[in-house]
Amino acid sequence: MPQRPLKPCRLVNCKAVTRNAGYCDAHADLGKAWATKKDSGRGGRPWRRLREQVLRRDQYICRCEACVATKRVREATEVDHIKPLSQGGTDDPSNLRAINADCHREKSRREAKVGATSA
Numbered sequence: 001m002p003q004r005p006l007k008p009c010r011l012v013n014c015k016a017v018t019r020n021a022g023y024c025d026a027h028a029d030l031g032k033a034w035a036t037k038k039d040s041g042r043g044g045r046p047w048r049r050l051r052e053q054v055l056r057r058d059q060y061i062c063r064c065e066a067c068v069a070t071k072r073v074r075e076a077t078e079v080d081h082i083k084p085l086s087q088g089g090t091d092d093p094s095n096l097r098a099i100n101a102d103c104h105r106e107k108s109r110r111e112a113k114v115g116a117t118s119a
Helices: 025-036 045-057 065-070 101-118
Strands: 078-081 096-099
Touching: 045 078, 045 096, 078 101, 096 101
Parallel strands: none
Antiparallel strands: 078 096
16 A cells, blocks of 8 residues: 655644654644643533533523513523623533524624624
8 A cells, every 4th residue: 555645744834744644753742732622621521511501400491682581482402602702701601501593593693793893
């Protein structure tokens, strides 16, 4: 079987070449650090457990502003950050709420518009 072709290291300004998919031997630790970096824990088992905890706490009912204000009852299937992570919010349960997928999509669209106009 033929060997892989040589490729440049992913590190900017590194002149080394490598047969593996990312970094040369001198910078291989950068590839591992990137692959194992977990800033928020979302996406893995801890996030799934926290998500389930929030949904149970909110009784699987949408708690978005519009639904609460109009006393509308909609099934919640997602968890939303009240204060977005991009604005300094956290994954603390007090910053999370159950939300309907349609409400979540609309809230995210509004936040994106606000972010685009303030940039």
